[in-house]
Amino acid sequence: xxxxxISVLLLLQLSCYFSSGSCGKVLVWPTEYSHWxxxxxxxxxxxxxxxxxxxxxxxxxxxxDPSKSSAIKYExxxxxxxxxxxxxxxxxxxxxxxxxxxxxxxxxxxSQMQEIFWxxxxxxxxxxxxxxxxxxxxxxxxxxxxDVVLADTIGPCGELLAELLKIPLVYSLRFSxxxxxxxxxxxxxxxxxxxxxxxxxxxxxxxxxxxxxxMIYVLYFDFWFQAFNEKSWDRFYSEVLGRPxxxxxxxxxxxxxLIRTYWDFEFPRPLLPNFEFVGGLHCKPAKPLPKVxxxxxxxxxxxxxxxxxxxxxxxxxxxxxxxxTKAFVTHGGTNGIYEAIHHGIPMVGIPLFADxxxxxxxxxxxxxxxxxxxxxxxxxxxxxxxxxxxxxxSYKENAMTLSRIHHDQPIKxxxxxxxxxxxxxxxxxxxxxxxxxxxxxxxxxHSLDVIGFLLACVATAVFVTTQCCLxxxxxxxxxGKKEKKE
Amino acid sequence: xxxxxISVLLLLQLSCYFSSGSCGKVLVWPTEYSHWxxxxxxxxxxxxxxxxxxxxxxxxxxxxDPSKSSAIKYExxxxxxxxxxxxxxxxxxxxxxxxxxxxxxxxxxxSQMQEIFWxxxxxxxxxxxxxxxxxxxxxxxxxxxxDVVLADTIGPCGELLAELLKIPLVYSLRFSxxxxxxxxxxxxxxxxxxxxxxxxxxxxxxxxxxxxxxMIYVLYFDFWFQAFNEKSWDRFYSEVLGRPxxxxxxxxxxxxxLIRTYWDFEFPRPLLPNFEFVGGLHCKPAKPLPKVxxxxxxxxxxxxxxxxxxxxxxxxxxxxxxxxTKAFVTHGGTNGIYEAIHHGIPMVGIPLFADxxxxxxxxxxxxxxxxxxxxxxxxxxxxxxxxxxxxxxSYKENAMTLSRIHHDQPIKxxxxxxxxxxxxxxxxxxxxxxxxxxxxxxxxxHSLDVIGFLLACVATAVFVTTQCCLxxxxxxxxxGKKEKKE
Numbered sequence: 001x002x003x004x005x006i007s008v009l010l011l012l013q014l015s016c017y018f019s020s021g022s023c024g025k026v027l028v029w030p031t032e033y034s035h036w037x038x039x040x041x042x043x044x045x046x047x048x049x050x051x052x053x054x055x056x057x058x059x060x061x062x063x064x065d066p067s068k069s070s071a072i073k074y075e076x077x078x079x080x081x082x083x084x085x086x087x088x089x090x091x092x093x094x095x096x097x098x099x100x101x102x103x104x105x106x107x108x109x110x111s112q113m114q115e116i117f118w119x120x121x122x123x124x125x126x127x128x129x130x131x132x133x134x135x136x137x138x139x140x141x142x143x144x145x146x147d148v149v150l151a152d153t154i155g156p157c158g159e160l161l162a163e164l165l166k167i168p169l170v171y172s173l174r175f176s177x178x179x180x181x182x183x184x185x186x187x188x189x190x191x192x193x194x195x196x197x198x199x200x201x202x203x204x205x206x207x208x209x210x211x212x213x214x215m216i217y218v219l220y221f222d223f224w225f226q227a228f229n230e231k232s233w234d235r236f237y238s239e240v241l242g243r244p245x246x247x248x249x250x251x252x253x254x255x256x257x258l259i260r261t262y263w264d265f266e267f268p269r270p271l272l273p274n275f276e277f278v279g280g281l282h283c284k285p286a287k288p289l290p291k292v293x294x295x296x297x298x299x300x301x302x303x304x305x306x307x308x309x310x311x312x313x314x315x316x317x318x319x320x321x322x323x324x325t326k327a328f329v330t331h332g333g334t335n336g337i338y339e340a341i342h343h344g345i346p347m348v349g350i351p352l353f354a355d356x357x358x359x360x361x362x363x364x365x366x367x368x369x370x371x372x373x374x375x376x377x378x379x380x381x382x383x384x385x386x387x388x389x390x391x392x393x394s395y396k397e398n399a400m401t402l403s404r405i406h407h408d409q410p411i412k413x414x415x416x417x418x419x420x421x422x423x424x425x426x427x428x429x430x431x432x433x434x435x436x437x438x439x440x441x442x443x444x445x446h447s448l449d450v451i452g453f454l455l456a457c458v459a460t461a462v463f464v465t466t467q468c469c470l471x472x473x474x475x476x477x478x479x480g481k482k483e484k485k486e
Numbered sequence: 487x488x489x490x491x492i493s494v495l496l497l498l499q500l501s502c503y504f505s506s507g508s509c510g511k512v513l514v515w516p517t518e519y520s521h522w523x524x525x526x527x528x529x530x531x532x533x534x535x536x537x538x539x540x541x542x543x544x545x546x547x548x549x550x551d552p553s554k555s556s557a558i559k560y561e562x563x564x565x566x567x568x569x570x571x572x573x574x575x576x577x578x579x580x581x582x583x584x585x586x587x588x589x590x591x592x593x594x595x596x597s598q599m600q601e602i603f604w605x606x607x608x609x610x611x612x613x614x615x616x617x618x619x620x621x622x623x624x625x626x627x628x629x630x631x632x633d634v635v636l637a638d639t640i641g642p643c644g645e646l647l648a649e650l651l652k653i654p655l656v657y658s659l660r661f662s663x664x665x666x667x668x669x670x671x672x673x674x675x676x677x678x679x680x681x682x683x684x685x686x687x688x689x690x691x692x693x694x695x696x697x698x699x700x701m702i703y704v705l706y707f708d709f710w711f712q713a714f715n716e717k718s719w720d721r722f723y724s725e726v727l728g729r730p731x732x733x734x735x736x737x738x739x740x741x742x743x744l745i746r747t748y749w750d751f752e753f754p755r756p757l758l759p760n761f762e763f764v765g766g767l768h769c770k771p772a773k774p775l776p777k778v779x780x781x782x783x784x785x786x787x788x789x790x791x792x793x794x795x796x797x798x799x800x801x802x803x804x805x806x807x808x809x810x811t812k813a814f815v816t817h818g819g820t821n822g823i824y825e826a827i828h829h830g831i832p833m834v835g836i837p838l839f840a841d842x843x844x845x846x847x848x849x850x851x852x853x854x855x856x857x858x859x860x861x862x863x864x865x866x867x868x869x870x871x872x873x874x875x876x877x878x879x880s881y882k883e884n885a886m887t888l889s890r891i892h893h894d895q896p897i898k899x900x901x902x903x904x905x906x907x908x909x910x911x912x913x914x915x916x917x918x919x920x921x922x923x924x925x926x927x928x929x930x931x932h933s934l935d936v937i938g939f940l941l942a943c944v945a946t947a948v949f950v951t952t953q954c955c956l957x958x959x960x961x962x963x964x965x966g967k968k969e970k971k972e
Contacts, residue, residue, distance in 0.1 A: 189675055189756050193933045194922040204922035208935065215936045263759050268921040270675050270756040273749050273763075405918050410905040411896050419896040432891050435754040436680040436690035447679045449694065450701045 024425035025144065027165070028055040029151040029158035032090070034335050036063045038260055039152060039172050040072075041282040045418050047071040051425075054144070056161075058127050060086045077137055079130045081123065089123060097353035103375070106216075114224060117177070121156070121232050128157035132164060132240055141165060147425040153181055159250035160237055168429045170421050171251075172258045174334055175355055178221020185251035187437040188272055192218045195269040201357050203365035204267035252438055255430040256420045260334060262413065264341055264405040265362055274433035276420055278413035280406055282335060283342035286321020320345050327389045329382075332356035337363060344403030346395035348385045350374050367398035510911035511630065513651070514541040515637040515644035518576070520821050522549045524746055525638060525658050526558075527768040531904050533557040537911075540630070542647075544613050546572045563623055565616045567609065575609060583839035589861070592702075600710060603663070607642070607718050614643035618650060618726055627651060633911040639667055645736035646723055654915045656907050657737075658744045660820055661841055664707020668745075671737035673923040674758055678704045681755040687843050689851035690753035738924055741916040742906045746820060748899065750827055750891040751848055760919035762906055764899035766824035766892055772807020806831050813875045815868075818842035823849060830889030832881035834871045836860050853884035 026046055030036050043053045053072045057064040058079035066074035093116050102108040131137060146167055151158020153173040162169035175182075175198045182188045196202035197217045202210050225248075233247035255274065262279035271277070316336065320328060320343040328340045332351040337359050340347050347369035349360030363369035370385040389395040411419075424430055437445055512532055516522050529539045539558045543550040544565035552560035579602050588594040617623060632653055637644020639659040648655035661668075661684045668674045682688035683703045688696050711734075719733035741760065748765035757763070802822065806814060806829040814826045818837040823845050826833050833855035835846030849855035856871040875881040897905075910916055923931055 189677070191675070191923065191931065191933070193926055193931050193936070205925075208939075211930075211933065211936050212939060215933060215940065263918050268759045268919050270758055270921075272756055273754045277759075404913070408909060408912070410902055416896055423894060426894070427890070432749050433754050435756075437677065439691075440679055444697075445677070445679050447677070447697065447701060450679070450697050453694075453698060454701065 023050045024147040025052045027146040027149050031152040031155040032062050035152050124155045168255045168424050170256045171254045174260045180221045180225030185248045189270045201361040255424045258417050264402045278417040280338035281413040286318040332360040341402045341406050344400040346389040346399045509536045510633040511538045513632040513635050517638040517641040518548050610641045654741045654910050656742045657740045660746045666707045666711030671734045675756045687847040741910045744903050750888045764903040767899040769828035772804040818846040827888045830886040832875040832885040
């Protein structure tokens with residue numbers, strides 16, 4: 001290594017010491033696919049600033065790949081599940097979610113969704129057991145004296161690790177079904193009158209019947225969340241910790257919740273001081289594109305000309321940032337949508353599953369996208385949709401408005417995410433941001449005991465007053481009769 | 487002016503152009519005393535960054551003094567109220583608030599407070615009329631093409647000016663009585679179960695009876711707010727605009743609410759994306775102190791030694807930042823408390839009026855202050871309190887914790903305040919941060935219509951099912967009887 005590089009690395013290490021007092025050790029409980037792509041941006045930045053990042057990953061992991069050279073450390077634990085099994089499970093899950101889920105009724109759709117989610121949750125729990133029941137690994141983690149656990153709520157276990165290692169917890173998350181987790185564990189209020197619940201595909205401008213729909217979704221997911229916890233996690237966590245506890249209780253101990261959206265994408269809604277909206281933290285300026293550009297992952301068609309190259313991966317961000325890019329045909333993943341927002345590109349959305357229909361509904365409500373139904377669309381529909389977002393200038397204007405909002409923040413989302421992780425390491429938590437609602441039961445939280453007490457007081461006062469009046473009236477009436485008799 | 491200064495000024499102007507696209511014109515509707523001291527920090531910073539700031543001030547103003555040399559412009563309008571009258575009113579008001587307000591019962595105390603507040607509000611309304619009914623002045627303001635109105639909610643009129651001039655509005659505020667304004671105009675949720683209402687002197691850790699007290703305060707201030715609006719402002723605003731409107735409606739149009747506290751001082755509670763907590767934005771590092779230090783505003787005592795100087799004003803911030811300062815005896819104004827937090831100095835609070843008892847209650851709950859009752863305290867009490875905050879190290883430790891929280895923010899509060907004012911000027915508002923709750927009636931907001939509808943549906947379903955069952959039962963019973971007869 002040349003002296004120049006040694007100096008640069010030394011400088012980075014020093015900058016970490018100077019800016020925060022000391023460098024920290026971060027333990028990461030990751031989730032696969034787009035969730036990993038997003039959180040890795042934060043990890044790279046933490047490493048860049050001289051912090052030590054260790055990712056817990058299993059021998060069955062898919063995208064979380066220790067073989068790729070990086071300054072991130074990987075702690076690979078042996079898993080009961082095989083790599084192929086895990087990938088096969090995802091393929092099966094996607095196959096059902098995209099092609100075979102019943103779309104005719106709310107109940108059929110969501111009970112199938114629930115089944116899939118529970119199966120996924122069982123997989124994650126197996127991985128979790130592979131870690132927390134592995135004594136040697138847990139001793140190693142204890143001895144490593146980490147400063148913080150960074151986890152994604154979609155794959156539980158991070159909160160259990162934080163509890164076992166007695167260190168603070170920071171979440172990075174896009175959403176939980178129906179926002180149930182943010183509400184019940186994080187204490188975040190979601191007034192159903194103007195906050196469309198996630199997966200409902202509603203906007204914040206709701207008609208009366210849409211508000212009824214929103215309320216039904218809220219009630220459904222509240223029950224779902226309760227059932228999910230009880231069925232899958234509460235008993236397991238209680239057994240591991242040796243005391244009665246719940247998933248919700250442990251998740252509620254998170255110091256900071258880094259939400260992977262921002263007000264360019266979300267409809268304005270209440271938040272709490274320990275929730276930071278850091279959407280689009282992975283976005284960056286575009287680099288120049290290669291001359292030939294084509295991505296295809298299947299069998300090479302025989303009719304393909306010799307001047308067309310096939311790639312398994314194209315630089316989507318650079319493509320969206322190219323000055324000649326007019327529109328983005330997307331399945332509506334949050335990462336991709338943020339890249340389009342970053343570069344101000346209008347979208348044609350063909351959502352497939354999870355939050356994708358909701359994401360496209362948001363972009364549609366903000367006038368930056370046209371939505372198509374993957375199951376019913378024709379090639380003409382696609383052509384018309386593309387023509388619309390390209391020729392109707394309002395789509396480009398709205399996309400540019402979102403882009404301006406995205407770029408015009410007091411501090412960049414990635415810097416904000418890193419700041420709060422470092423804050424939690426420096427101060428061993430962020431207790432000053434934790435609302436007291438965590439110490440209340442649900443009926444105390446909704447002031448039902450207080451309202452009941454005040455109503456009882458009013459009822460008592462009314463009763464006593466009426467009785468007194470009646471008593472006086474009878475007394476007077478008696479005296480009147482007596483006087484009459486006399 | 488030397489070339490050097492011209493270059494510096496040119497640089498400042500250019501920095502404004504480079505950083506934001508263009509320099510803006512800010513119109514300010516100020517409030518007197520500590521409110522002015524706080525907002526002036528923002529104005530100085532805006533001017534420093536090359537923006538043009540014009541303060542609307544009356545010929546009767548007290549602290550808002552155009553004669554003091556500053557780059558801030560002042561538009562002095564003739565007022566019907568005389569300067570002495572206005573100052574006399576404040577003296578009288580303080581005299582009642584500090585010495586003559588009944589403290590025995592809640593109702594007596596708050597109805598007297600309400601009286602005083604209404605008298606103050608009448609004063610402000612006179613000033614407001616002096617501006618909006620002054621045609622020449624209004625034409626001049628129209629022609630000046632301001633980009634934003636910056637106002638303090640405690641003295642209404644800013645929202646009317648913004649409406650008349652058709653420009654966006656930004657608020658700077660400490661609080662409104664019972665947070666009624668932030669709730670009803672700003673749409674901010676204040677769950678009474680864990681958010682102690684301002685003026686209640688409660689913390690976020692409430693017993694059942696304290697939560698009952700909190701709820702009563704909430705109900706009281708909700709009624710108070712309604713009465714205040716209707717009595718004083720709604721008719722006046724409707725007359726000026728020539729259409730039915732309310733103070734609350736116009737205030738609700740504010741794009742950004744800059745709250746003059748932060749989580750070092752507040753108990754964590756829900757916020758909205760267009761609320762920024764910028765407490766302590768006026769704080770700065772301490773400068774060295776003069777050798778002789780004494781502040782006294784009365785008649786010079788005959789016994790005073792020749793080596794003691796009397797000043798009408800001492801540099802409080804520099805004093806609090808002196809390494810030998812052990813404690814701060816304070817009346818508990820927000821500005822002063824923030825200077826103590828900034829420098830990590832424990833406090834002995836002797837609150838007098840307005841938010842001061844609440845401020846000291848906050849500092850007490852956070853373990854950084856001892857509170858004394860101005861009306862009953864003895865010199866021994868003061869001595870004991872001072873000894874406690876100096877000798878019990880927990881007070882210093884807690885004050886230092888608050889100080890660390892205050893200093894450890896991703897971006898300084900003053901920069902954040904200025905950023906959002908500039909944002910509103912650049913984008914002609916901050917519509918993307920405005921919650922849709924503003925378009926709902928109160929019963930829609932609380933989903934009462936939806937809950938009613940769903941209950942009616944359930945009731946109908948139950949009724950129809952019971953009727954069907956009864957019908958079938960009767961049918962069966964009849965057939966049974968018939969068969970028996972046959």
